[in-house]
Amino acid sequence: MKVKVISRSTDEFTRERSQDLQRVFRNFDPNLRTQEKAVEYVRALSAAKLDKIFARPFIGAMDGHIDAVSCMAKNPNHLKGIFSGSMDGDIRLWDLATRRTVCQFPGHQGAVRGLTVSTDGHVLVSCGTDSTVRLWNVPIPSLMASDDSSDNEAKPLAVYVWKNAFWAVDHQWDGELFATAGAQVDIWNHNRSQPVNSFEWGKDTTISVRFNPGEPNILATSASDRSITIYDLRLSSPARKIIMRTKTNSIAWNPMEPMNFTAANEDCNCYSYDARKLDEARCVHKDHVSAVMDIDYSPTGREFVTGSYDRTVRIFQYNGGHSREIYHTKRMQRVFCVKFSCDASYVISGSDDTNLRIWKAKASEQLGVLLPRERKKHEYLEAVKNRYKHLPEVKRIIRHRHLPKAIYKAASLRRIMTEAERKRTERRRAHSAPGSMPKEALRKRRIIKEVE
Amino acid sequence: MMADKKRKSKDGMAQSGKKDREFRNNKRKNLSYNKKNKKEDASEKRRRHGPRLPNALRKELDVFNRTVEGEPSDVDERIDSDDAVGNDVYEYEEGIAEEESKKNRRFDTVENYQYELPEDFQDSDVASDEGEDEDNIGYDNENGNEGRHTRMLEEITGLPSDVFGGRKKKDIIITEAYPESEYNPSSDILDGDGRISIQDLLDPLHGKSGFSKLRKNLQRMNKKSVPTLAPLPKPEQERLERKAAYEHSKKDITKWEPLVKRNREAPTLYFDEDVDLGFSTIGAIASEFEPRTDFEKKIASLVNQNEVVEAHKKDGARLLELNKISVEEVMDRQQRLAKMRSLLFRHEMKAKRVKKIKSKTYHRLLKKERRKTAEAALQMDPEAAKEHAMKQEFKRAEERMTLKHKNSSRWAKRILQRGLQVQDEATREAFGEQLSRHAALTRKINSVKESSSSDDSSDDYDSDDMLASPDGDAKSKLLMKAKEKTLKVLEGDEELPKSGVLSLPFMVRGLKKRKEAADEEAKLALEEYESSLKQLEDPSASGSCERGASSGMRVFGVPKRVVNETSKKVKSDNYYANSDSEDDVEAQEDIVIENNQNDKSLREADIDPSLLREEFEISHDSLFKSFQDAEDPETKTTYDVAFLASDSWKKMRGSSDASKQTEASNHVRKSEITVGPMKHDQSFEENDDDCDTDSGGEMVDGILSSGPKSTYELPSQAELILRAFAGDDVQEDFDKDKEAVLDEENPEPEKPVLLPGWGQWTDIQKKKGLPSWMLEEHEMAKKKRNESLKKRKDAHLSNVIISEKLDRKAEKLHTKTLPYPYTSKEVFEQSIRMPIGPEFNPATAIGALNRPEVVKKAGVIIKPIQYEDMNVRERAETHKHNGQRQRKAKDKNQSMRKKAAKV
Secondary structure (H helix, E strand, O other): OOOOOOOOOHHHHOOOOOOOOOOOOOOOOOOOOOOHHHHHHHHHHHHHHHHHHHOOOEEEEEEOOOOOEEEEEEOOOOOOEEEEEEOOOOEEEEEOOOOEEEEEOOOOOOOEEEEEEOOOOOEEEEEEOOOEEEEEEOOOOOOOOOOOOOOOEOOEEEEEEOOOOOOEEEEOOOOOEEEEEOOOEEEEEOOOOOOOEEEOOOOOOEEEEEEOOOOOOEEEEEEOOOEEEEEEOOOOEEEEEEEEOOOEEEEEEOOOOOOEEEEEEOOOOEEEEEOOEOOOOOEEEEOOOOOEEEEEEOOOOOEEEEEEOOOOEEEEEOOOOEEEEEEOOOOOOOEEEEEEOOOOOEEEEEEOOOEEEEEEOOOOOOOOOOOHHHHHHHHHHHHHHHHOOOOHHHHHHHHOOOOOHHHHHHHHHHHHHHHHHHHHHHHHHHOOOOOOOOOOOHHHHOEEEEEO | OHHHHHHHHHHOOOOOOHHHHHHHHHHHHHHHHHHHHHHHHHHHHHHHOOOOOOHHHHHHHHHHHHHHOOOHHHHHHHHHHHHHHHHHOOHHHHHHHHHHHHHOOHHHHHHHHHOOOOHHHHHHHHHHHHHHHHHHOOOOOOOHHHHHHHHHHHHHHOOOHHHHHHHHHHHHHHOOOOOOOOOOHHHHHHHHOOOOOHHHHHHHHOOOOOHHHHHHHHHHHHHOOOOOOOOOOHHHHHHHHHHHHHHHHHHHHHHHHHHHHHHHHOOOEEOOOOOOOOOOOHHHHHHOOOOOOHHHHHHHHHHOOHHHHHHHHOOOHHHHHHHOOOHHHHHHHHHHHHHHHHHHHHHHHHHHHHHHOOOHHHHHHHHHHHHHHHHHHHHHOHHHHHHHHHHHHHHHHHHHHHOOOOOOOHHHHHHHHHOOOOOOHHHHHHHHHHHHHHHHHHOOOOOHHHHHHHHHHHHHHHHHHHHOOOHHHHHHHHHHHHHHHHHHHHHOOOOOOOOOHHHOHHHHHHHHHHHHHHHHHHHHHHHHHHHHHHHHHOOOOHHHHHHHHHOOOOOOHHHHHHHHHHHHHHHHHHOOOOOHHHHHHHHHHHHHHHHHHOHHHHOOOOOOHHHHHHHHHHHHHHHHHHHHHHHOOOOOOOOOOHHHOHHHHHHHHHHHOOOHHHHHHHHHHHHHHHHHHHHOOOOOOOOHHHHHOOOHHHHHHHHHHHHHHOOOOOOOHHHHHHHHOOOOOHHHHHHHHHHHHHHHHOOOOOOOOOOOOOOOOOHHHHHHOOOHHHHHHHHHHHHHHHHHHHHOOOOOOOOOOOOOOOOHHHHOOOOOOOOOOOOOHHHHHHHOOOOOOOOOOOHHHHHHHHOOOEEOOOOOOOOOOOOOOHHHHHHHHHHHOOHHHHHHHHHHHHOOOOOOOOO
């Protein structure tokens, strides 16, 4: 008969150094631990509570502008740098780490409406209501950039004057074209003083333009005639247009899913579209209580941030109908522009109160270097929380947010209104001939038509 | 001219490339002209079979037909030609015919015969006419008339005569002098075929190079001669263009679909892969190095010497030359090294030797010397003095903070718990010492030196004690010390207290007695020390030496006897003393002693097991109690010497216990015991040892081992339970309970009752009883209840109650609705069934179980998606059998939380 003997070599449980952790041997037989689920539930609950306790998303504000911040641009090649343009024609380059102005770009006579940076991060393009497009050389961020000369002023590389005021500009990913939006959509080359191509479809002003980062030859614009238009540069022609019931203020392409984009609409919602099927939105992201002014996708493509006229910044899942997070402070006024940082860990908002604000993308995230054990612990808590997030108690805690009174009231008012509207249509439907009032999903309802 | 223009506008030809197209058109027109001609032939033939007409009329018609041969759409042209004809021959008739052709009904049918072709074909016909004309330009001679006419035109318009050539040719075609005459061979051709066909033009080319190619082209064009459509309006055109563009970009963008799908379905997205840390290699870092300190600069100057650098740049052979060292240098270096080594060695040896010296005095001297030098240094060197003061101050502060020496250590606590008195001398000494040390350390220092010296001395003492104790030495020393102490105790008369409780007469008596006992014991101990000392001295009796040494612990064999003897004596002395607490122990002790004396008779003793057990329980109990008593902190001053004999020290403790409570309890115990030992006085013994030590289990073992001899049998478990619950009927109780629960959860319907006096006015009513509907209702309710009872989960489990009431507390552990991505309850429950924590899973699995959906690193820029061909990738991966890939796949299987979202 064979006798089984517990045998362990001393190497297995002897520490090599005194700092090492003692190895613990466990019997993983589930029969020995019958309470594991309960234990994990409690852990999830406390993780959710801890998240609330540690939720301190606001990192800091960067002030220096003397008028509302109208637009921002992130440097795709440099994490710390962010450009902001204001309504008085001032453009600044900020250092996020120190939260100070690194450089200023004076020259615009009117409001700066659009900023963008080439993919290599060397050229900054700005445009504004003074009908000029200006190209600037971006100062190279040296490693020891600790000189306090905050009044660095740059000279434009080139100034291109054109016929109409500009509303937005965006740079092609990995190319040397950029597009401006104004009376029409113009495609420019860095080295030409005139647009290489112009598109005009309808007579209304285009108010935003965004290149598709995955598919660099496709761009989308929105115009004041409530339309969203898609252009294809390879065929140098517009491709498709949809007209919605309300104006779209901004558009962002999903950087990880080149077919999808999300439109920030005037009607407080964001609409995610598949560029191939424009007759209905993929998803409607509700929660804001006033017009959504700007939108930007996280580089991971899993979430996006929106800034709204209701003075809040919200973060949505790319497929979530409601926001995951809401940021607000007492002093933050209407948010005109938002950006996700290039490493997807911060959110920057520029608002009417002339400040830029830095937020954490995850409100309770621990900043700084994490030890492996810490990281594992965080991961575990996150996983447990994620697992039990459907249980009422955990869900309640995770979803709970303190809101400014105005927003809370506006939200409940909106809820009442939509509910009333729903009831009314339902009654109407009940009292009309069957089939005469077909139900229409919200995803379709807000689209008037798709124009070929 | 007009017609020409008209045609052109109809054609809608673009301005550019006009000539080419025109040329092609011409060819096509000619062909169609051919066709048309044939048809004309046919129609002419048919005409002959048409309605019969008088000859004169026919002649007229013939002429007319020939003139009208063209077509009605091109009337103006015809008119021109007719004009020309009229000029020549049939001026009068022609005019009439022209007019009549429109009006005369009779000719309508004829016209129909002639022109069956569709409208748009006519266009080309016209064109062909013209083309023909142009082709013919070169051939024909001009009439004088024609010449004149053109000249006139030339004069009027100012254009060259060539422009009007077309008209001339037409004139030629039609202006046949004698169309009917059979002598004119050409007239037939002209009349029948009408025009020259492409075939005619091609014939002369037959046999020349390129002919076959040309013919093929022609044939091809013949086959599919489709007319060009008119261009669409601009908005329409643009729309189509946009549509095409959209379709194209749609198709193009669809290529991302598999990639996106994969990303969406992946349990984890990784974005932390390529991290660029500025410097890639050590070389890169080193290249930016700049010497700063003097040393670095010197080295740099050496390294960057021109010669060396040059040597490096060349093959490096010169480096060796530069490296050359002279023999003297090497020797010198070697010698120096050897000297150093020998010095080191000597120093080491010296240190070893010093360390080996055991002499206390030597060390003391050494230390003193060291201290002296230090002090001298202190005096001489203010720096060192300061440092020293600082050190002292620090120590003091530390002491005040930690209270390390204020009996707060585990060791001190343990000793205090046990009682200082029971400790041995050395321990107590150490104890006192540490207190004094604490005092010294925490004392306010006036002069640094004082405290330091006291510290040092105490240190000395300690280290001396610790150092000088090889085994045998230590033992004998210990014994000597103990002996001294005992003597002291014996000699030193304790003063009896003069006041307080202790001065009361009975207390004094008690104290005296105790002192006596102590003296007794001390004497005994003295004896023992002597003997053990002797044993120690005797080199041969190593075994006994061991015994002596181990006497602090459990005692076996010979020493045990000694111990027992001592304790016996103690007992006998104390037996009738009024310190009651020890009584129980004593009782045992008695037994022990007796058994020791006659321990041979043990086995024979017949013991009633049950009695024994009882007895055991009691003794057991009491023993533990006494131990507890002993653990109480005590305040007594007697020295006990009993540390050698385990039994006796316990007893001593017991005896010294003066608290009332324990006394009372001991009284009780005593009474209990009194029965025990009487009954089986001789009974239990071999394990005297065991019962003295605190191992109850062994005692029981002992009993059990004696069990087989006894007649008593342990009752079975079931029997025991039966006996235990003999009084109550559990089953019935449970049934009642269950019924109550059922009633509560499914209440029984109330019996139907009428209001008293209601409906009972007459006998009949009374007889009838309750109205039927009431009864029915009651029946129904009963049925319902029975059904619901049957449906219960515990309906068939008579021994179980399963409550079906909703539990509020459990409610919060369940979701109200099925969460979004899940489609069935089972799947959802499965997904949260297995725990994911580190306590429940091996370390290798936790990583995968807890991995977040997006793994990224702060500070790493994430680039937008890059296109990669999925098919190619997949293939490569299957070849590779990449471990990570497999891991990911496993993840996918495990985590059910992801649902493939619509792409």
